[in-house]
Amino acid sequence: MSIIVDAKGLSCPQPVLMTLNKIKEIQKGEIIVRVDTDTSKENVSRAAKSQGWEIADVQEKDGGYQLTIKKD
Amino acid sequence: MFKNFFATRWGIIGVGGLIGVLAALLQKLGNPGNMGICVACFERDIAGAVGLHRAGVVQYMRPEIIGFVLGSLVAAYIFKEFRPRTGSAPIVRFVLGVFAMIGALVFLGCPWRALLRLAAGDGNAIFGLLGLAGGVWIGTLFLKSGYNLGRTEKTHTSVGWLLPLIMLGFLSLMLIFPQIKGEAKSGILFYSLKGPGAMHASLIISLSAGLAIGFLAQRSRFCTMGALRDLILFKQIHLFSGIIALVVAAFIVNIILDQFHPGFAKQAVAHTMQIWNFGGMVLAGLAFALAGGCPGRQLFLAGEGDGDAAVFVLGMIVGAGFAHNFGLASSPKGVGPHGIAAVIIGLIVCLFIGFTMKKRVS
Numbered sequence: 001m002s003i004i005v006d007a008k009g010l011s012c013p014q015p016v017l018m019t020l021n022k023i024k025e026i027q028k029g030e031i032i033v034r035v036d037t038d039t040s041k042e043n044v045s046r047a048a049k050s051q052g053w054e055i056a057d058v059q060e061k062d063g064g065y066q067l068t069i070k071k072d
Numbered sequence: 073m074f075k076n077f078f079a080t081r082w083g084i085i086g087v088g089g090l091i092g093v094l095a096a097l098l099q100k101l102g103n104p105g106n107m108g109i110c111v112a113c114f115e116r117d118i119a120g121a122v123g124l125h126r127a128g129v130v131q132y133m134r135p136e137i138i139g140f141v142l143g144s145l146v147a148a149y150i151f152k153e154f155r156p157r158t159g160s161a162p163i164v165r166f167v168l169g170v171f172a173m174i175g176a177l178v179f180l181g182c183p184w185r186a187l188l189r190l191a192a193g194d195g196n197a198i199f200g201l202l203g204l205a206g207g208v209w210i211g212t213l214f215l216k217s218g219y220n221l222g223r224t225e226k227t228h229t230s231v232g233w234l235l236p237l238i239m240l241g242f243l244s245l246m247l248i249f250p251q252i253k254g255e256a257k258s259g260i261l262f263y264s265l266k267g268p269g270a271m272h273a274s275l276i277i278s279l280s281a282g283l284a285i286g287f288l289a290q291r292s293r294f295c296t297m298g299a300l301r302d303l304i305l306f307k308q309i310h311l312f313s314g315i316i317a318l319v320v321a322a323f324i325v326n327i328i329l330d331q332f333h334p335g336f337a338k339q340a341v342a343h344t345m346q347i348w349n350f351g352g353m354v355l356a357g358l359a360f361a362l363a364g365g366c367p368g369r370q371l372f373l374a375g376e377g378d379g380d381a382a383v384f385v386l387g388m389i390v391g392a393g394f395a396h397n398f399g400l401a402s403s404p405k406g407v408g409p410h411g412i413a414a415v416i417i418g419l420i421v422c423l424f425i426g427f428t429m430k431k432r433v434s
Contacts, residue, residue, distance in 0.1 A: 009223030011160065011364045011380075012298065013215060013305060020306070036226075038153050039293050042079045046310060063155070063226060 005033045007040060008064055015040040016047045019069070023051050028071040030056070036064030044069075076151075078291035081313060087292040088314030092321030094281050095188050098136075100329050101273035105340025106192040108322075109136060109285075111367035112173055112182035112356075113341075115385070116392035116401075117269050118242065121261050124393035127401070128256065129267025133246045135275050138239040139282015140368065144290035144375025145236045146283070151291070156232030158379030161221035164425055165363055165380050169387020170394065171418035172359035172367065177392065177401035178352030178411045179203070180342055182367045183296035183360070186353065187315055189342065191322035193334035196342050196349050203350035207357020208300040214362065214426035215305065221364075221429060224380060232377030235385060246275065268341055290372045297357065297366035341404060348407045348415070355418045362425055 005022050007015035015035050022031055031053075033044050045055050048069040057068040077083045095108030107113055113130070120131030148154040176182045179200045181189060186204060189197035249259030256265055264270040272278060288294075292314065299311035326332040336344055343349070360366050363384050365373060370388075373381035395401040400414040 009157070009160070009225065010220065011224070011378075013301065013364075014220050016306065017215065036157075037155060038076070038151075042076070042293070046308070047306060050306075050308065 002030045002032045002068070005031060007044070008034050008036045008062075010040075012039060012043055016043050019044050020047055020051070023048070023053060030068060030070050033067045033069060034061070034064060035067070038065075041065045041067060076291060078288060079293060081310060084292045084294065084310060084314035085317040087288045087294050088317035089321040090288065091285055091294070092188075092191065092318040092323075093325050094285060095184075095318075096191075096322045096325035096329060096331060098273050098278065098281055099331060101277055102271055103273055103278075104268035104271040106189045106194055107181070107185055107268065107341060108188060110181050110185035110188070111137070111140075111371065112176035112388065112392075113180075113185060113268070115367070115388050116173070116177060116395070119389045119392035120269060120396070121263070123260075123262055124390065125396035126262075127396040128269075129264050130269040130396070131262040131264045132269045132272055133242055133261060134272070135243070135246070135279035136282035136285075137371065138243050139279045139284075140286040140289070140371040141236050141239045141375040143283040143286020143288075144372040145286075147287040147290040148376035153290070154232060154377045156227050156229050156377040156379070157224040158227050158231055159225040160223060160380045161429070162380050162383040164221055164429065165384040166387035166390075167421065168359045168363040168425065169370075169384040170391035171421055172356050172363070172384075173388040173391030174395050174400050174414050174418055175207075175352045175355030175357075175359060176367070177395045178407055178415055179349050179356065180402050182356070184366070184368055187296065187319050188322055189339070191319045192326050192340075193332045194339040194342055195334070195336040196339060196344055196346065199346040199349040200353040203353030204297075204357040205300050205304075206350070207354040207359070208297055208361045209304055210354070210358050211361020211426070212301055212305045218430040219362070219426050224378070227379065231379045234379070235374040235382035243279075286372060286375060289368065290376055293369075294372075295366050295369035297360040298369065300357070301361055343402050343404055343406045345402075345406050348402070348412065351415050352402070352411075355415050355422065358419070358422045358426075362422060
């Protein structure tokens with residue numbers, strides 16, 4: 001089961017901070033990040049890529065976005 | 073992955089550069105010295121235009137601010153990014169807006185103007201920018217230790233429309249009560265007869281520039297505070313490249329237009345009390361960092377439906393009233409009689425907010 005970071009309703013830089021903290025914690029694997037603005041989606045994607053993680057999937061969900069980020 | 077070109081590195085550089093060019097041109101076309109665009113100063117002028125303060129030299133309903141919000145609203149609707157939301161500690165955002173404005177008016181400019189002053193050769197801006205970076209750095213310490221104002225909630229579409237409607241109301245007032253040459257009042261609106269408030273480009277030019285910047289800044293997420301915050305917090309230079317582009321572009325256009333005058337003394341709408349240029353912007357930078365955006369970004373967020381950013385904007389406008397009514401704002405002669413006390417009180421309030429508002433998010 002994937003780890004979920006629920007950053008819905010939180011403004012920048014919280015979604016990025018939460019995602020980076022989780023990346024630091026698990027080092028590799030799969031994380032699902034939930035955000036509700038396009039800005040947060042872009043910022044989380046940029047931050048994940050900068051850590052060598054891949055954006056495996058982006059889906060619109062509940063008026064926001066669900067990003068799946070991965071590192072093998 | 074990005075469908076949005078403006079959110080790429082070249083997108084943010086292009087938008088920053090365009091803002092720099094437009095700001096320098098707006099100055100040439102009538103806006104005050106080194107103040108082609110200043111979000112704090114222009115909101116202060118709006119506060120004066122509606123009589124929230126009666127400082128006769130800074131009263132004008134600045135169309136650029138109206139354009140920023142409406143341009144962002146249009147972009148948000150076209151690209152389906154209008155998301156009405158609110159409920160993340162609005163009273164705190166109001167108070168942060170008040171003190172952000174007070175700090176900015178002790179320095180005499182928001183981060184946008186600090187960059188433009190630097191691009192025009194005003195050395196005093198260096199102290200303001202150092203203060204801004206210092207304030208944002210303190211803000212990042214709070215962010216790292218868990219500070220946040222809680223989650224927003226989705227809300228009625230009309231909530232997201234309120235600030236854009238207020239801006240449309242301001243524009244209507246300007247059209248109903250246009251400036252009358254030699255008159256300090258037209259209907260219910262106040263106008264400056266001299267000073268920075270009397271210096272402005274034409275309504276159509278200012279509004280068009282504001283709309284263009286509002287549109288592009290919404291797409292690119294341009295933010296001067298975020299630029300420093302992301303650099304300090306994440307070592308990311310994405311937004312920072314936008315503000316560098318702004319300074320370089322404004323500098324080049326200033327050289328071409330003979331608007332570059334290096335030095336410290338007798339700079340336009342500036343003072344040389346460097347400790348308070350620094351201190352004022354520490355306060356403003358901290359307040360912007362705790363509120364999650366520079367004053368321009370708050371306008372763009374409000375345009376895309378963020379009711380909390382709208383409250384911050386209203387806090388800044390009310391803060392301008394306090395700043396001039398209580399003698400907190402600086403002038404080219406130096407800081408106001410109570411400006412130093414206001415900066416100290418503002419810093420205490422911001423530290424109180426930073427230390428006590430660590431909301432757990434699961």
